[in-house]
Amino acid sequence: MKESVGKLKALLSVLKGRNVVIQTHNFPDPDAIGTAFGLQNLLKHFGIEAVLVYCGKIDKLSTKLMIDELGIEIFNAVERQTCDSDYIITVDGQKNNANFTDIPGTEIACIDHHPWTTEYHYEFVDHRMFGACATIIVDYYLDNDIEIPVNVATALLYAIKVDTNNFCRRVTEDDIRAFSALNRISDGKLMTKLVSNELELTDLRAYGAAIQNIVVYDIIGFVHIPFDCPDGLVAMVSDFIMSLDSVQLAIVYADRDGGYKFSVRSEMDEISAGEITKLALEGIGDGGGHAEMAGGMIPPSGKQELGHHVDAPIRERFLNAYKKLLPEDC
Structure with a gap:
């Protein structure tokens, strides 16, 4: 059967x-x-x-x-x-x-x-x-x-x-x-x-923010979209960042209800998008998903843990999680 x-x-x-x-x-x-x-x-x-x-x-x-x-x-x-x-x-x-x-x-x-x-x-x-x-x-x-x-x-x-x-x-x-x-x-x-109707005119603002704010560490691309936007758009921007030839791991996050909404993409066999998101947000939020794509959230209470300048500690958390997950022979 x-x-x-x-x-x-x-x-x-x-x-x-x-x-x-x-x-x-x-x-x-x-x-x-x-x-x-x-x-x-x-x-x-x-x-x-x-x-x-x-x-x-x-x-x-x-x-x-x-x-x-x-x-x-x-x-x-x-x-x-x-x-x-x-x-x-x-x-x-x-x-x-x-x-x-x-x-x-x-x-x-x-x-x-x-x-x-x-x-x-x-x-x-x-x-x-x-x-x-x-x-x-x-x-x-x-x-x-x-x-x-x-x-x-x-x-x-x-x-x-x-x-x-x-x-x-x-x-x-x-x-x-x-x-x-x-x-x-x-x-x-x-x-x-x-x-053929997957992109709105107003979506271009998020793409503009991605182009303006992208920071790349080796093969990891970080983007902070400094305003609220739909989950689907955050995911589309994450895919957009992954199209760069120098990026194999994309971490994109947008403001959301006093906290942050994350979309993560990975094309690395050694690093699961779900695992790195869960590990990086542990203690201040939550996340998870597939090996290639994942999502996460930091609520307002978690944002307070990051201090006034949130981008640096968010990057540090993901970079530390990356180092923990990367096999020693890589």
Whole structure:
């Protein structure tokens, strides 16, 4: 029996007769939203209604366009409050992660593709290290011979495309299988529209700050964006810094609610982006993720530990973490 057949049966058994909420990570990106939307439609196929919620904001134009064009109904948890009796499925992340706000209800299930870090006990877990979390949902459809509607296929394909950086990052055979299936079903014109509208005019301000503020130590590039901007944009600037031929490790951070939001990229086999972020922010914040890409946060309380001139101590923390993680023979 294919893995996703048994997994789906187990998930449906856990959710039977319950009010179901699907929660994405805070400030959700296309992979989180596409995963949630695909799962919502899948559960509906079996007579289970689910509500999609998130915390934070959705302020990236391309993500808003995805939601509007595909008819995705997703609510801010402040506007659509959950209750203690709700069963919550966390997607594209795990309970107790820094980017998952605790909301009323019982976190009963988790579907995720990030390295496993939580000690929380879920009744159901589907954890597979695919390039995108949405690929897990596609597996459910394909292995159980369930038809994928055009709008759902488009959402899932866009999610996988974005999270694998156009199928250039952490791509697995399952991601390719998902692409092959979704590409035949999805709305090609809408995909082109989504892909060609990923940058806003106001985003150029963040790129300008990156060009003006970049500091490079050997192969490590640091950028402080001195204003708040969407998570997706911080990640795009991080990818932009990685395009420099002299940079193999990029640390980009932007002001966020009295603290800082981090996006880290690594193309070094010896240094995991997730490990260096977690180690560098230990004691003042939190972070983690994949070997190639990671995120992190420093809350206002952690910022106070850095003093008035934050850039130097942040760089020092990452440089020290780099030295600790770098093998002695390198």
